[in-house]
Amino acid sequence: MSIKAPKGCRDIFEPEVKQIQYLERVYRETAEAYGFMEIRVPTFEQTELFQRGVGETTDIVNKEMYTFMDKGGRSMTLRPEGTAGVVRAYLEHGMANWPSPVKLYYNYHVFRYERPQKGRFREFQQFGMELFGAPGAMGTAEILSFLHSFFQRLGLHDYSLQLNSIGCQDCRPVYNETLRSYLALHREALCPDCQSRLERNPLRCLDCKNPKCQEIMAEAPLPSDCLCASCAEEEAALLEILARLGVSYELNRQLVRGLDYYTGTVFEFVSDELGAQSAFCGGGRYDNLVAELGGAETPAVGFAFGVERLRLELEAKGLLPEGETRPVLQLISFADTADEALILAAKLRQTGLRIETDILGRSFKAQMKQASRLEPQYIAILGVDELAAGQVELKRQADGQTEKIALEALAQFLLEGERRCQN
Numbered sequence: 001m002s003i004k005a006p007k008g009c010r011d012i013f014e015p016e017v018k019q020i021q022y023l024e025r026v027y028r029e030t031a032e033a034y035g036f037m038e039i040r041v042p043t044f045e046q047t048e049l050f051q052r053g054v055g056e057t058t059d060i061v062n063k064e065m066y067t068f069m070d071k072g073g074r075s076m077t078l079r080p081e082g083t084a085g086v087v088r089a090y091l092e093h094g095m096a097n098w099p100s101p102v103k104l105y106y107n108y109h110v111f112r113y114e115r116p117q118k119g120r121f122r123e124f125q126q127f128g129m130e131l132f133g134a135p136g137a138m139g140t141a142e143i144l145s146f147l148h149s150f151f152q153r154l155g156l157h158d159y160s161l162q163l164n165s166i167g168c169q170d171c172r173p174v175y176n177e178t179l180r181s182y183l184a185l186h187r188e189a190l191c192p193d194c195q196s197r198l199e200r201n202p203l204r205c206l207d208c209k210n211p212k213c214q215e216i217m218a219e220a221p222l223p224s225d226c227l228c229a230s231c232a233e234e235e236a237a238l239l240e241i242l243a244r245l246g247v248s249y250e251l252n253r254q255l256v257r258g259l260d261y262y263t264g265t266v267f268e269f270v271s272d273e274l275g276a277q278s279a280f281c282g283g284g285r286y287d288n289l290v291a292e293l294g295g296a297e298t299p300a301v302g303f304a305f306g307v308e309r310l311r312l313e314l315e316a317k318g319l320l321p322e323g324e325t326r327p328v329l330q331l332i333s334f335a336d337t338a339d340e341a342l343i344l345a346a347k348l349r350q351t352g353l354r355i356e357t358d359i360l361g362r363s364f365k366a367q368m369k370q371a372s373r374l375e376p377q378y379i380a381i382l383g384v385d386e387l388a389a390g391q392v393e394l395k396r397q398a399d400g401q402t403e404k405i406a407l408e409a410l411a412q413f414l415l416e417g418e419r420r421c422q423n
């Protein structure tokens with residue numbers, strides 16, 4: 001039997017790869033404009049990091065991790081999300097002593113053992129950011145301002161930013177107790193998962209997908225009912241800054257996130273184009289995580305989004321560039337000039353322009369056929385006569401105009417043409 005890619009993993013080709021490169025470029029440029037620095041951390045970490053960081057009661061840790069024993073008998077896990085690894089690096093490298101705030105962004109592949117469907121994979125790419133040391137509304141506003149600006153640069157305006165506050169370490173315990181008392185009344189009707197969440201982490205019941213649990217949760221008390229004065233003030237301040245930044249939002253009091261480290265403000269960007277997988281970006285504050293992993297109390301906020309979901313969203317709205325690059329020049333050669341064509345192409349390619357030449361010994365007719373498929377801007381025939389004369393006739397494909405150019409002037413000519421096109 002032939003070997004196939006693992007279920008939920010995929011091979012990606014052009015033009016999609018070009019579209020991803022485009023998203024990566026805009027993401028990087030916008031992140032740098034906001035003063036964020038790229039970080040790259042290992043693809044796998046000690047399993048304990050995710051158990052402690054993401055939380056033992058989350059679906060990610062309970063059901064979705066790719067965990068294995070290495071040959072030294074240590075339990076390792078392919079990262080199922082980006083934040084825990086960045087926080088581990090923050091602590092390991094003493095970033096608390098760096099000038100504050102510490103602003104990091106990443107572009108990672110992450111791995112989750114989920115049921116694959118459209119926009120949901122077992123290996124997928126996330127862009128994310130983590131901002132350490134900026135407390136309260138200002139830090140969160142910086143992150144949401146970044147996302148707003150990034151989506152604007154992509155031409156994406158048609159989405160909803162949903163916001164909620166799930167309380168801090170002072171008011172969350174009050175909420176947990178209120179919710180526990182309510183859920184205890186419905187214990188028998190809850191799914192087995194929620195029955196165990198009820199004891200360990202009742203907040204998780206809010207995002208249970210079971211229809212019966214959802215019915216019960218529709219009537220449940222919400223985190224916003226129990227916010228302390230400081231959380232309520234922080235939320236009011238954030239909403240005011242967002243309004244002044246021109247960032248629209250909706251308060252979604254049911255919103256909780258699937259990871260345990262969040263505190264205070266959480267958010268999701270939601271689209272109506274993506275069906276069941278409607279959230280394409282999620283994040284929030286996690287002011288306790290650094291301390292939980294052994295550091296000092298450190299305010300922090302971050303987000304991650306699925307690159308594929310963003311790509312699908314942009315594609316549905318016709319907002320992606322075509323993703324194809326045509327060659328600038330195709331050299332047509334013959335049996336006795338093919339070597340020279342290859343050498344000339346190598347020289348011309350040092351300009352960075354895409355140049356095509358035949359390396360298969362194809363006939364003139366076959367090379368012209370290839371040209372009609374690749375659609376180069378120019379074609380040049382390089383025969384013995386042209387080589388002897390030290391010049392070629394360039395044919396501009398758009399209008400059939402021809403021009404004789406000396407071989408040594410060719411690179412300059414093509415570069416200038418390219419600059420004219422860009423201006």
Ligand code: AMP
Nearest residue numbers: 119120121124279280281282305306309
């Ligand atoms: P999360 O880390 O679960 O908050 O997810 C952050 C973002 O990653 C989501 O909003 C999605 O865009 C994306 N995402 C999560 N799970 C998957 C998956 N299995 N396949 C593709 N994208 C995903």
